[in-house]
Amino acid sequence: MDRCSCARGNRTKPLVELVSVAICTACTNLDRAGVRKHIRAALATGANRDEILAVIRMGTIMSIHSCSLGAPILIEEAGTEAVASKAKSTVPTPACDRMKAMGQWNQAWDPFFALDPQWTDQFMTTAAGIYGSGVFSSKEIELLSIAFDASFTHMYAPGTRRHIKSALVAGASVAEIMEVLKVCVAFGVAACNLAVPILAEELAKLDGQG
Template identity: 30%
Template sequence: MRDTIAEVADLDAFEDAAWGSLDVAAAYWAAPFRGGHLSVRMKELILVAISASVTSLNHEAVRRHAHRAIKAGATHGEIIDVLLTIVALANHALYTTIPVLDDVLASRGQGIEIDEAADAEFEAAKQAFIEARGFWNPDREALARLIPSYYRALDALSTESWNGGPLTTKEREFICIGIDSTVAHTYIPGLRRHINNALDLGASAEEILEIFQLTGTFGLESYILGAKVLFSESEAESPDPALSGGLARAGIDSTDR
């Protein structure tokens, strides 16, 4: 944690102001890394996924954990595998939004015309997805039938890393468990599915519990961000030295109240 704070802020100034809280934060940060069920490489790849997911997009955390993953033995290809695997997370919203549209249209006596001739193509796409991913989510049915061209592109994206990526299937299931169990995106259907898949592939409950710990410690990103805002060494001076970093970065004149 001290190294992380030092990357973004004046560590000495932060420690002087933080009354010893850095020791507690550092111990919490280190807790998931004390267990030996997942490798450090795997833990860092999971943190890359959590940081880069559409519900986070934490640039500095992605950079930090990508560098640490490489140091722990990950390859650039494996990190790209992670990044490709998590792209489709944004489509979880469609599992809710499309049924809402369908309900509203039905209440108005309207509907969306479905091309019945596309059934054979749909069934082929469904089987290809099951072969690549090992499951079928019924929520995907509406996407495939109502917006078939979009679904075909999504299906190709959703299976690409599973068909050809360098991570193992079990490792990719760990990535999916991570992104489906964060405070910003707790997606129970996906979480249950990927836990079952991981267990079928030989994962242990202890490994999955370490993933959950990693998602919990992500809350410390607020602490790290605060250190940067308050004590960034690279920011210009302002009448309030403690706030100069954040105010200057936001383009705010600290004398303007």
Template identity: 30%
Template sequence: MSFTPEQQKLKDRFDAELGAAAFDDAWSRLLTHSPEMFAASLRLTAVPKKTGHLTPKIQALVSLAVSAASTHLHVPNIHRHTRAALAAGASKAEIVETLCLTSTLGIHASTTGVPLLCEVLEERGESFPKGMQGMSAQQVALKQDFEAKRGYWNSLWEEMLRLAPDFFDAYTEFSSVPWTTSGEGGEKGVLEPKVKELIYCAFDTAATHMYQPGLKLHMRNVLNYGGTAGEIMEVLELATLLSISTLDVGLLVLDQELSKG
């Protein structure tokens, strides 16, 4: 595709800041339809690349988590960020583990709904014990199993454990795969714990989800694993780039509709 001299300057700037390999059809459409928005989007995208608290590989995996989350499932960006992760040296196992971590988002149907169910029961005069009070030996064992596999405990799990221990047990197994599967060196999983927690932060903070209880919990876990505020901030910046998906999809539809005329 040929560009005007001004558009070509912006394309050259893109190549210098993000790399020529990152320029695809979506960026080309944006440059053609709105050079001004292209320039602004390029600047926004380049900021985390320049600060570089996270490696290019981890940045790509974080961006993949945002795109592949069940609340977004933006297939063009899943391709884009998978390609970028592979180019940055990510292994197949690291990409699969990122997707496994991201697939846990659905549990928030329960972590949001269970507290509300308990409130409704209490409003109806049905008493509901707090904490681990009165839990069975089996339920206490399930709590200990979760702590051993996931490395933390939070009181938000207690009501679910009380109401649906079998479901809680099944979810522990589901969510623990990236934490318990042995890697080549005998470590649990292929991504370090801090990176796993950053991936949770990515899809919790994304505008398609914005699950504050989980975001705060996983931010705390990142710091407990030796992460930094700068690394967390970079995840928030990368998740903000979800906004550009509007242009990726909308301008493609615009071109398709214009071609019908």
């Protein structure tokens, strides 16, 4: 497939391996063999420790979608009275404030922020560190985020739409975004990686019994 790449200083770094690291390391996938393979390939193509570590950190924070899904349902079922006292909380939330200032706050986070602003701010400290670190450009962050949310082990539609919109605003082309989606599809080969060796083993056993 074509390489999706982005300029950084005097070198051009292929993003495809970092996208592959993202798909494999996502907390919804945790493909150990794939992570090792694509980290090795990313290093070979010029990615550095900080870039790969940032991708890994992004793979951990996507677990916030558990709250994106569950918190609105909790509020609906428990009633708005259950969050009234929390909404009036004066607990400082500097990390959340930083995310909002960077334009990276997602309104889908409002329900669990209302339920537990202090915990949300602790969680967002990691997210703010990734978005504000300067390791990746805004465009690169959005392309990687698309890979996490559109991956076949997650398929989180609200996040995919949000990050596609943001990627376009950040200067990504339709072709670049489509390349990320194509990389996601390519990882369907994991079905063969898992099942074909097992099939071969079972067929060998049958042959041995013949």
